[in-house]
Amino acid sequence: MPKELKPYRPKNVSEAQLYDIGTQKGWVILKKGFPDLACWLPDGRFIFVEVKLKRSHKLKNEQLKMMKEISKYGIPCYRWSPGGGFEKITASTKEPEPRISPWGGNGKRSNHRLFIKPKISCKTFYH
Numbered sequence: 001m002p003k004e005l006k007p008y009r010p011k012n013v014s015e016a017q018l019y020d021i022g023t024q025k026g027w028v029i030l031k032k033g034f035p036d037l038a039c040w041l042p043d044g045r046f047i048f049v050e051v052k053l054k055r056s057h058k059l060k061n062e063q064l065k066m067m068k069e070i071s072k073y074g075i076p077c078y079r080w081s082p083g084g085g086f087e088k089i090t091a092s093t094k095e096p097e098p099r100i101s102p103w104g105g106n107g108k109r110s111n112h113r114l115f116i117k118p119k120i121s122c123k124t125f126y127h
Contacts, residue, residue, distance in 0.1 A: 004065045005030055033066030035077060047076045055084030068093060 035048035067077040077089040
């Protein structure tokens, strides 16, 4: 586990019980920083997306660290906002990169519908 990601004991009683059991067995259990959505695209690809209300809303440090780590395993990660579209997060990202659509294309405004109403099925992982 990268030292940038820090485990912390959850406040929820059931989660804390699992945390205690797992850490006694040597697990590293993380809760903070996971992206809002896990999405399966029609072509079978799987991506993580952190949704922000405005493009000016930055990722929290834990979110950026987690998404950078997830991307090292080959899972594409994006930050998305209605006004900013998709911004890819990679292991080397310092700030979100320019808009890139996970569906292809160059992410310019001519493809704006991809950024406003994407037609993908998403499952939310609550944390």
